[in-house]
Amino acid sequence: MTIRRFEGYDLVGDIHGCGLSLRMLLARLGYSKRDGTYFHPRRQMIFLGDIVDRGPHIREALHIVRDMVEAGHAQIVMGNHEYNLLCYCTPSRTPEIHPFLREHTQRHRRILQETLQQLDPYPHDKREFLEWMKQMPLFLEMDDFRVVHACWHDELITQFKEMMGGNRINDDFLHRSSIPDTFEWVLMDRLLRGTHLKLPNNEVMVSRDGFKRHFFRTKFWSVEPQLFIDVAFQPDPLPEHVARMPLTAHNRQDLVHYDETQKPLFIGHYWCEGEPRPVSTNIACLDYSAVKYGKLVAYRYDHERELRSDKFVWIDVRAEIKKPE
Template structure:
């Protein structure tokens, strides 16, 4: 197939019905059970699993497209979490790379429940996750789940020769502050700062957090409020605190001269729109009844507001489900 454009799709999180609606809206049709388009391909931005009601169906749909050459995918932090939760620790018998704590189990609970009756499938998806690239770079654009960190990516390419990992890499990524640990944290979770004075926030999803997610494109931020990039606002008494030198060292800058960049991860709200002239975040909280969003990329050199396409989960999916139930 001669690909004439890409449709980049944000975090699915088990919302298979929303995904089917979005693909149909983008002009993809099922041929022999696989969604495809005569001139275009999808790029999934990661986080296919966790939280949603139809994780197995979403995995089947996405993997069929990738295996059939109709889509690409990059790893999300939730696929990485699943890998670490399931893989035994090589040096600690009986333990796993990600501890089986109540917090970690809660994040993965829906995936574990929905895949557990299908043990062989679960193992196949585990192996598939291991093969996922961490990032994609094309002539005019890039895709990564949370953050494009140029120096780390260049070091990874030099050490590992591409954009994929293996089991040895995964094992090393479980060692805090190792290069592999830092790389996965930045690319799949983004940049973040610790809350001052050892304060703790309780986020909307009920987790206690000591860090907040930050922008990686601001040119001259002065205060904490200038760099926060997450649905949960900072407490008022912290938002106007000035950035100190130590905090500034943890910030990076993706400049306007860089290639177009597509990310997910950040649970945006409202009408989909560019983050900057060359950055688009396409995660709009589909699993929280927000929107499942795609960006329809052709040959433009800047992010255009009119190129976002979406399914309004709260309105459209509920309506479709109600109609099916009433028929």
């Protein structure tokens, strides 16, 4: 079997059903179709997860991405939205307690409603996509860079590799991951949802997507942070009185630090804004909220040690017709 060697990699952030924008981005990056599947003669694409939910062309995006992965023209890591969909659709082994691994609450249904509406009319596709999602790697460790959807946590990843012998879950792991505070639950929460801190004094924030939240997303690369605002990493600003509060010793225990001496790391998940640029010398976040008419962003990686702003490529998403094909 011939192993393809790639000159470089094109890493793409959260697509969230923006299938038309994905086609535009592929064209801009020099990918074209061969035998019905997008490819590049010298490069490979890496998708950072969250292909599903929210957008108007979820099924189309899934077909594009899966076809590229199966043909060897791309790789992918699992996002929290693929994981949520898997758990929502997977029957529990204790149906008398919970019929499914993820409860069918109004909130959970709201998050998944676009995906379910677009896939339910195609049950064969839905079954195949769910099986494929279960096989997605949680992370990629390449010779000179790393990829994970939300947060690279060395200790948890080392434990996972020792337990599973690689970077993929199985059925038993998936079922155990639905039980709070197990190792499996902690690992999936950290790698796919990132680090977060609880708002003090039981305060609640209402985020831009309309959900009430008791936690806020945090940076895992801050050097010697002192205040809450030093670690906040989300588009929704913290309340001013919270932002200026000092971090406690307990808060610091919940933070993780990815040192700038480590390999370049590519993440999605965090809804960045503005013109794409690295968040640190060796970390690039590629989620710029495409589905909210932001940007669908890629980074053209050519083995550089220090990440650069001029390596970002993106499509400005204005409006895709809100109608599945």
